[in-house]
Each structure stands twice: as C-alpha cells, then as structure tokens.
Amino acid sequence: MGRQLLINDLDKPGIQTLEGYKACGGYTALDKALKMKPEEIVEEVKKSGLRGRGGAGFPTGMKWSFIAKPPGVPRYLVCNADESEPGTFKDRFLMEKKPHILIEGMIISSFALGANVSYIYIRGEMMYVFHILEKAIQEAYDAGLLGKNIMGSGFDHDLYVHCGAGAYICGEETALIESLEGKRGNPRIKPPFPAVKGVWDCPTVVNNVETIAAVVPITTMGGDEYAKIGIGKSTGTKLISASGHINKPGVYEIELGVPVEEFIYSDKYCGGIRNGKKMKAVVAGGSSVPVLPTDLILKTAKGEPRLMTYESLADGGFQTGTMLGSGGFIVMDEDTSIVKNLWNFTRFYHHESCGQCSPCREGTGWMEKILHKFLDGHASMSDIDLLWDIQGKIEGKTICPLGEAAAWPVAAAIRHFRSEFEEYVKSGKNMKDVKHYYRLNNLETA
Amino acid sequence: MAKVTIDGHTIEVPDGTTILNAARSIGGKIVPPAMCYYSKLKTSGGYCRTCLVKVSKGSEKDPRPMPKPVASCRTNVMDGMVVENITSPEILEARAGVVEFLLINHPLDCPICDQAGECHLQDLGYEHGKAKTRYEFARRTFVKIDIGEYIKLHMTRCILCYRCVKVAEQLCPGRVHGVINRGDVAEISTYIQQAVDNEMSGNMIDVCPVGALTDKTFRFKSRVWFTKPVDAHRKCDKCCGKVRLWFKGSEVLRVTARKDEWGEVEDVAEGKAGWICNDCRFHKKEVNDWVIEGPSHINRHSVISANHYELSKLKLDTEQHLKQLEGKKVDLGEGALNPNNQ
Ligand SMILES: Cc1cc2nc3c(=O)[nH]c(=O)nc-3n(C[C@H](O)[C@H](O)[C@H](O)COP(=O)(O)O)c2cc1C
Ligand code: SF4
Numbered sequence: 001m002g003r004q005l006l007i008n009d010l011d012k013p014g015i016q017t018l019e020g021y022k023a024c025g026g027y028t029a030l031d032k033a034l035k036m037k038p039e040e041i042v043e044e045v046k047k048s049g050l051r052g053r054g055g056a057g058f059p060t061g062m063k064w065s066f067i068a069k070p071p072g073v074p075r076y077l078v079c080n081a082d083e084s085e086p087g088t089f090k091d092r093f094l095m096e097k098k099p100h101i102l103i104e105g106m107i108i109s110s111f112a113l114g115a116n117v118s119y120i121y122i123r124g125e126m127m128y129v130f131h132i133l134e135k136a137i138q139e140a141y142d143a144g145l146l147g148k149n150i151m152g153s154g155f156d157h158d159l160y161v162h163c164g165a166g167a168y169i170c171g172e173e174t175a176l177i178e179s180l181e182g183k184r185g186n187p188r189i190k191p192p193f194p195a196v197k198g199v200w201d202c203p204t205v206v207n208n209v210e211t212i213a214a215v216v217p218i219t220t221m222g223g224d225e226y227a228k229i230g231i232g233k234s235t236g237t238k239l240i241s242a243s244g245h246i247n248k249p250g251v252y253e254i255e256l257g258v259p260v261e262e263f264i265y266s267d268k269y270c271g272g273i274r275n276g277k278k279m280k281a282v283v284a285g286g287s288s289v290p291v292l293p294t295d296l297i298l299k300t301a302k303g304e305p306r307l308m309t310y311e312s313l314a315d316g317g318f319q320t321g322t323m324l325g326s327g328g329f330i331v332m333d334e335d336t337s338i339v340k341n342l343w344n345f346t347r348f349y350h351h352e353s354c355g356q357c358s359p360c361r362e363g364t365g366w367m368e369k370i371l372h373k374f375l376d377g378h379a380s381m382s383d384i385d386l387l388w389d390i391q392g393k394i395e396g397k398t399i400c401p402l403g404e405a406a407a408w409p410v411a412a413a414i415r416h417f418r419s420e421f422e423e424y425v426k427s428g429k430n431m432k433d434v435k436h437y438y439r440l441n442n443l444e445t446a
Numbered sequence: 447m448a449k450v451t452i453d454g455h456t457i458e459v460p461d462g463t464t465i466l467n468a469a470r471s472i473g474g475k476i477v478p479p480a481m482c483y484y485s486k487l488k489t490s491g492g493y494c495r496t497c498l499v500k501v502s503k504g505s506e507k508d509p510r511p512m513p514k515p516v517a518s519c520r521t522n523v524m525d526g527m528v529v530e531n532i533t534s535p536e537i538l539e540a541r542a543g544v545v546e547f548l549l550i551n552h553p554l555d556c557p558i559c560d561q562a563g564e565c566h567l568q569d570l571g572y573e574h575g576k577a578k579t580r581y582e583f584a585r586r587t588f589v590k591i592d593i594g595e596y597i598k599l600h601m602t603r604c605i606l607c608y609r610c611v612k613v614a615e616q617l618c619p620g621r622v623h624g625v626i627n628r629g630d631v632a633e634i635s636t637y638i639q640q641a642v643d644n645e646m647s648g649n650m651i652d653v654c655p656v657g658a659l660t661d662k663t664f665r666f667k668s669r670v671w672f673t674k675p676v677d678a679h680r681k682c683d684k685c686c687g688k689v690r691l692w693f694k695g696s697e698v699l700r701v702t703a704r705k706d707e708w709g710e711v712e713d714v715a716e717g718k719a720g721w722i723c724n725d726c727r728f729h730k731k732e733v734n735d736w737v738i739e740g741p742s743h744i745n746r747h748s749v750i751s752a753n754h755y756e757l758s759k760l761k762l763d764t765e766q767h768l769k770q771l772e773g774k775k776v777d778l779g780e781g782a783l784n785p786n787n788q
C-alpha cells in the first residue's frame with residue numbers, strides 16, 4: 001500500500017485521545033504552523049496542489065486566497081462534516097478514529113485564514129461522532145490548544161461543533177451556512193459566494209473534513225513534498241470509501257494515481273468482486289456521478305488504463321467518463337439491476353431536494369415515479385425518452401448542484417444501459433406484484 | 447452605466463441593474479416571465495426559474511459566455527453583456543420545461559379558482575407552455591386551511607414562489623409565516639393555523655401569483671372578469687389608502703392594491719410601494735368609504751389582455767354568445783367581454 005498520511009497509526013493505542021495522538025507526533029504541525037506567517041501556510045497549501053475533497057475538487061489554496069479581507073470584519077472557517085452522499089463514508093471514519101487530526105487541521109487553517117472562530121457542521125445522524133468530537137475539543141481546550149493565546153503564540157481560537165438535523169442539502173455550502181445560522185437549510189443564490197459573504201454575512205471558507213485534515217501533513221512535510229505524491233494535478237492521498245459487491249469494503253487511503261483495476265482487484269484494496277462474480281458497473285465518486293460500465297471504468301475510451309485521479313476519471317467527459325467526486329466508490333456485480341439502483345438513487349434525491357426551485361422540486365419526484373413504473377413492468381419505450389428529457393430539463397437550470405446530482409445518474413444509466421430499461425419494458429408485468437407495490441407506496445396510477 | 451444587448455435591443459442601464467429589469471425597461475416580448483421575483487420585495491426571485499436567459503457574452507472585459515442559463519431576475523448586467531431570451535431556442539425549450547414542472551402538480555382547477563383571469567400561471571401556461579401534459583401520476587394535494595381571519599391558503603395551487611414569505615418578513619414584524627417541510631411536500635404555513643395576525647398581512651394575497659392565497663371576503667363571489675376596477679382612495683393612518691375597488695353593479699366586491707403592468711403593486715411615491723392595510727382591504731366595502739378617482743387602466747399583459755378569451759377566437763360571435771347566456775341570470779357587468787374596453 002502507498003503512503004498513508006491521514007488514517008495512519010489507527011492501530012496505535014489511544015489514538016482517539018489527545019495523549020495517544022500526541023504520542024504519534026500529533027500537534028507538532030500546529031507548533032510549526034504557529035511559528036510561520038499565515039500567508040506562508042496559504043503558500044504551502046497552494047504549492048501542495050491540494051484540491052477540495054468534498055466533491056468539486058476546487059484547489060484549496062486558491063479558495064483560501066479568494067477570501068475577502070475587509071478590515072474589522074471577522075472571518076470564519078467552516079468544516080463541512082455533513083457527509084451524506086450515498087456511498088461516501090470517509091469523513092465519518094476519519095473523525096471517529098482520529099478526531100484530533102481534524103481539530104489540528106482546523107486550528108492551522110483558521111490561523112492561515114485569520115479566523116478566530118470556526119465551526120464543524122456535522123450531520124445529525126452521526127451523533128456519536130459529535131460526542132467524540134466534543135470530547136476531543138474539550139481535551140484540546142484543557143491542554144491550551146484551543147482558546148486564548150494558543151501555545152503562547154498570541155493566536156486566539158474557538159472551535160464549535162454544530163449538529164445538523166440530517167439533511168443532505170445542508171452539505172451544500174450555502175445551505176450549510178443558512179442552517180448554521182439557525183435558518184431553514186435552503187441554498188443561497190450565488191453570487192455572492194461565501195468567500196465574500198458567508199456565515200453572518202462575513203467572509204467564510206467552507207472545506208471538507210478530509211481537506212482540512214490534509215492540511216496537517218502538508219504543514220509537516222511542506223507543500224512541495226506533498227505535491228510529489230500523486231500524478232499531475234491530482235496530488236497527495238485520498239480517502240476512498242469502497243462499498244458494494246467487493247470482497248473488502250471499507251475506507252482506503254490511496255495515493256492518487258493508483259490504476260482503477262488495481263484498486264478493485266488487488267488484495268491491498270477492494271480484493272475483487274465477491275462470490276467470484278463479474279463486475280458490471282462502478283459509480284466512482286458518490287451517487288451523483290455518472291455510472292460507468294466495466295469496460296469504461298477500467299479503460300478510457302482511448303484505451304488507456306483509467307487511474308484514480310481527478311483527470312483520468314473525468315477523461316472523455318460525461319460521454320465516456322465520470323468524476324472522482326467525494327470518493328464514494330460503489331461497485332456493482334453482474335446481478336445488479338441498474339434500473340433498480342437508479343430508482344434508489346433518484347428516490348434519495350427526490351427526498352432530499354429542498355424544494356426551492358421548480359425543476360428540482362418537481363422533476364426529481366417525477367423521475368422517481370417513472371422509474372417505479374419500470375420496476376413494476378408498467379413502463380413503455382417512450383418513458384425512456386421521457387426520463388432523458390426530464391433530466392435534461394433539470395440539469396443546469398437549478399439554484400444549486402443538487403439538480404445536477406439528480407440528473408447525471410439518470411442520464412448516465414440511460415446512456416450506458418439503455419438496453420436494460422428496454423428489457424424492463426419488454427418483460428412487462430412479470431416483474432412484480434404491481435398492485436401490492438402501489439398499495440405499499442400509497443401511489444395511484446393515472 | 448452598463449450597456450447591455452437583449453435579443454438584439456441595446457440599452458444603457460445603471461450598474462447593478464438586473465437583466466430582468468433591463469429587459470423590462472426595453473419592454474415588449476423580450477421581457478422574461480417572472481413568477482417569483484417581485485421588485486418591491488427584497489431578496490425575492492431566483493426560485494421559479496421561468497426567467498432563465500442565456501448570456502452569450504459575459505461583458506466587454508470578459509466576453510466568455512456563461513456556461514449555464516442564468517436567472518435574469520438575480521443576475522446583474524455587466525457592461526457589454528449580450529443576452530439571448532426569445533432568440534434562443536434552448537431557452538424557450540428550458541422555459542417550456544419549467545412551465546411543465548410548475549404544472550405537473552398543479553390542480554388545474556381554474557374553473558373554480560378565484561385567481562383565474564388574473565393568474566400569472568395561467569398566462570405563463572398559455573404563452574410558454576405546451577398543450578398536453580406528459581405527467582400521468584396522482585397530483586399532490588394539501589388540505590385547505592385558514593391562515594388568519596381573512597386569508598385562505600390553498601396549498602395545492604402554490605408554486606412556492608416565496609413572495610408571501612417575504613411579505614411576512616418585510617411588512618409584518620414578528621412574522622409567524624414561513625415554509626415547512628422540504629422538496630415537493632414543502633408548504634407555506636403559519637404552522638399554527640390562524641396565526642397570521644398583522645394589519646399588513648393581506649398583501650400576501652396581492653403578491654401571490656396563483657390562487658394559493660385568496661381573500662376570504664371575496665372567495666366565490668364573482669369571476670374577476672365580471673367585476674369592474676375603479677381607482678379610489680381614502681385617508682388611512684396605517685397605509686397609503688390608495689386602492690383599486692372591484693365593482694359588480696354598485697357593490698364593491700373586493701379591494702386590492704393597485705398593480706402595474708408586471709402585476710406588482712404600484713409605487714405611490716418614489717421608491718415607496720403602495721401596500722395597503724387590512725382595514726382598507728377587508729373592512730371598507732361601502733362606496734361611501736372611498737373617494738372615487740375613476741376607472742382603472744389595466745395594462746398588465748395577461749391572458750385577458752392578450753385576448754385569449756376574445757370571442758372571435760372562440761368561434762362564437764358576441765350576439766350568439768349573449769343569446770346563450772340569456773335567461774341565465776348572469777350579470778355581465780361592464781367590460782365583461784373584453785376588460786380592455788372599459
Ligand atoms: C447537494 C450537495 C451536497 C453536498 N454535500 C457535501 C458534504 O456532505 N460534504 C462535503 O464536504 N461537501 C459537500 N458538498 C460540496 C460543498 O458544497 C462544498 O463544495 C465543499 O464543502 C467544499 O469543500 P472542499 O473544497 O474542501 O471540497 C455538497 C454539495 C452539494 C451541491
Ligand atoms: S436544486 Fe434542488 S436542492 Fe438545490 S436549491 Fe433547487 S430545489 Fe433546492
């Protein structure tokens with residue numbers, strides 16, 4: 001296995017506690033950082049080539065340098081720990097196993113940004129992780145790592161954990177900010193971006209848990225050294241949460257650039273498809289990225305082996321490629337129904353739409369209902385085109401990217417697996433006890 | 447100042463003007479329809495997506511086109527910007543899509559809806575929608591509730607434009623009105639029914655683009671096109687007192703604020719919107735309460751003014767139509783057949 005910078009030392013005793021974390025070299029990065037100038041840290045992060053691990057992959061150093069600095073106005077750092085994308089469970093794992101790396105990252109990043117207050121916004125369902133973080137923060141306060149004059153540097157910092165109420169949409173950064181302010185979690189209309197007007201209308205940086213944690217090894221080893229790991233613009237290590245029909249599901253830290261084939265079949269990682277089945281498809285970056293059939297996930301359309309990097313996975317655009325996204329790697333074997341899987345994803349987006357804008361509010365529910373029809377054996381060929389048309393009318397026409405997140409999986413499933421939809425149409429009513437199904441779901445047909 | 451070109455018409459507008467307002471100052475067919483934006487309500491707009499336009503040139507400085515369609519009501523013009531609205535087939539297609547989305551769960555109960563004739567969704571459907579629906583599932587419904595003494599909420603008709611929420615926020619201090627739940631079951635609510643109790647709350651009815659919020663003192667009294675609008679005023683210490691009375695015969699059936707061609711409340715003074723209080727709206731229904739100014743000029747571009755209801759188009763001539771109505775005790779009132787002729 002390659003180098004591990006985030007989830008190393010998990011086997012060391014008491015790594016969850018401050019003492020155990022310190023014994024493995026914890027908080028030395030903070031010590032180093034507090035002796036640097038804030039701009040120097042930003043510079044190191046820029047050099048490291050670190051990109052946002054929350055899904056969009058935006059260069060973190062650049063994001064930090066965009067933050068507005070009007071005099072006399074406080075700035076905030078917010079950590080996005082709302083992790084709710086189906087298939088993604090790396091942030092939870094990291095916070096649970098090594099809470100102090102996040103806290104250390106928060107203090108260093110806040111110092112770099114000049115923020116005296118920062119927040120961790122955590123998903124409501126992860127209550128036990130909330131308690132782990134609270135405990136770790138208390139330890140840090142007691143040791144003088146948080147609060148006034150941290151390690152004698154003159155830097156004051158307060159860190160709060162805020163618990164959401166369990167809404168996927170509150171992972172969208174502006175909805176998160178609204179929710180943090182105590183309002184309904186509706187995404188804001190941008191511009192203005194959080195870097196100019198974020199929490200309490202003050203300049204704010206929102207970063208993913210893993211992004212912030214990665215600032216710790218970057219500070220320790222220096223940006224240049226970190227940038228040597230990986231390939232091209234995909235530098236460093238990335239946590240991948242692998243799930244589905246594989247022998248060894250779990251969270252893996254990889255050096256970006258591992259071939260996809262190796263990641264799936266090597267015993268170091270997923271260990272191949274379980275029960276000796278063949279692989280059918282992979283959703284490489286959390287439920288919202290396009291699904292790819294086996295041949296396209298292992299090799300690009302040009303026939304080059306696909307690598308676990310932002311660029312390689314995106315090679316070919318959406319016609320033949322996908323995205324690294326948040327690193328939720330879902331593998332499906334030959335027995336999986338793409339249509340049923342798609343229905344499940346679509347049901348999720350329908351349930352999680354905030355309902356502000358019409359295409360997403362109405363379109364997601366409509367697509368879900370049509371997909372029901374396929375499962376019931378009630379669909380006709382024209383429903384495939386209708387689905388295609390609806391997703392196209394949602395994509396790019398909404399306030400926040402949840403609209404796209406709902407549209408892309410539908411488009412990709414039809415693009416690569418159209419014949420399977422047709423199969424559902426042809427086999428008709430044999431698919432299921434339809435009446436029972438409708439009764440169960442309180443639905444009516446026209 | 448910024449120079450912007452919309453569908454080939456170039457105009458110069460102050461910096462910070464939205465594309466929609468720039469288009470409105472040009473006027474005519476190129477103005478994108480707006481279901482949620484309301485110039486008199488801060489932070490309104492951005493929700494419905496009917497006003498989407500294509501920016502094919504960002505600005506003089508940065509001529510790159512914008513990658514996605516933008517909401518013209520929430521996007522400011524830049525100097526040198528080029529915008530396509532009705533000249534872009536993609537935008538027309540996208541808009542038809544939005545209209546379809548807005549209608550799939552709408553009850554289409556226009557025949558019994560008080561808003562019919564004044565409804566922006568009706569207009570939108572006529573002008574930008576398609577004739578047939580592709581939606582074949584049960585439509586969502588909500589129970590009708592009373593919010594406050596005067597207002598009926600018919601959530602089933604709501605398009606979640608958030609305008610009434612902004613009225614509650616900005617005109618009615620101590621608001622108890624907002625949105626609960628999410629996604630396609632989100633609803634406008636006071637949570638505890640009957641709780642909207644503020645003397646400006648009636649303005650929610652005026653801003654509602656559809657028939658979701660209706661005036662309980664007017665419900666089912668008459669089709670709006672059978673009533674005759676007259677401008678009037680009175681001295682009122684709570685509001686501007688400048689209203690529009692809707693007569694049937696000599697009876698005042700309804701009192702509303704005065705609206706401009708975009709269906710928004712008119713300004714009574716520079717920058718001061720003519721919101722009216724509940725007293726004027728619900729309690730002053732005698733002619734004697736008012737100083738009559740004269741017939742209102744309705745210039746809102748609407749289903750009625752677009753003459754969709756014109757009898758010639760219905761292939762009936764007026765006489766024949768009147769004959770059909772004879773003996774049915776329908777009081778047509780003045781201007782019934784074409785309100786533009788008042
Ligand atoms: C619907 C939606 C849900 C999101 N959920 C999350 C999430 O759970 N965690 C996260 O880190 N980013 C999430 N994001 C991305 C954030 O908006 C934001 O881009 C990210 O937190 C930025 O951090 P990064 O630059 O470190 O990746 C979500 C975005 C959308 C549109
Ligand atoms: S795209 Fe969906 S989730 Fe995002 S703002 Fe619109 S309705 Fe809400």
Ligand code: FES
Pocket residue numbers: 479480481482483491492493494495496497498517518519520
């Ligand atoms: S009017 Fe612009 S989005 Fe509704």
